[in-house]
Amino acid sequence: MTDSLEILYNEVLHCRACGLCEGRKTVVLGNGAANAKILLLGEAPGEAEDKSGEPFVGRSGKLLCELLTQAGFSREQDIYIANMLKCRPPKNRNPKPCELAACNGFLQRQIKLLAPKIIVCLGRVSAQSIIDKGFKVTVQHGQWVQKDGVWLMGTFHPASQLRSPSQKPLAMCDFAALRTKHDEIFA
Ligand code: SF4
Secondary structure, three states: OOOOHHHHHHHHHOOOOOHHHHOOOOOOOOEEOOOOOEEEEEOOOOHHHHHHOOOOOHHHHHHHHHHHHHOOOOHHHHEEEEEOOOOOOHHHOOOOHHHHHHHHHHHHHHHHHHOOOEEEEEOHHHHHHHOOOOOOHHHHOOOOEEEOOEEEEEEOOHHHHHHOOOHHHHHHHHHHHHHHHHHHHHO
């Protein structure tokens, strides 16, 4: 059978491969344009996401939309947004390596199905998994690397920007760099 986001969602919905299935209200696969060239990849669902089943809602989602709009992107039309983990860690603690490993097969299938040309990692957990296991967001944010034909860049997680507002102008520069990279590739 040909794989699809719908098949993937149904598998994630019933997944019990790690302990996070015990506390979840629902799963969060991702949303946005399935044909988007850009994938934004966060860490894990938070409380509002766990209730709604949608990634990046609440204050973090609002800030992310603001950054996208300022860079001239539409969240609905230009971007697909997902997380490394599809279920919420209790009290929003950091994902454990065993949880990331358990969920990685879903993420890899999702990336294959979406086939993005650009992946932007939101925060350390995502950047260390996708770009470089020693990635330091404060040092390497906004830097581009290319792997297997996909452009990768890490920046500050919106929740981190809300806690440390001095990160926001840096993230704005990174999203401006995303615009530039997008236009270079697709102009
Ligand atoms: Fe399954 Fe991933 Fe949820 Fe763990 S986080 S239960 S691996 S879908």
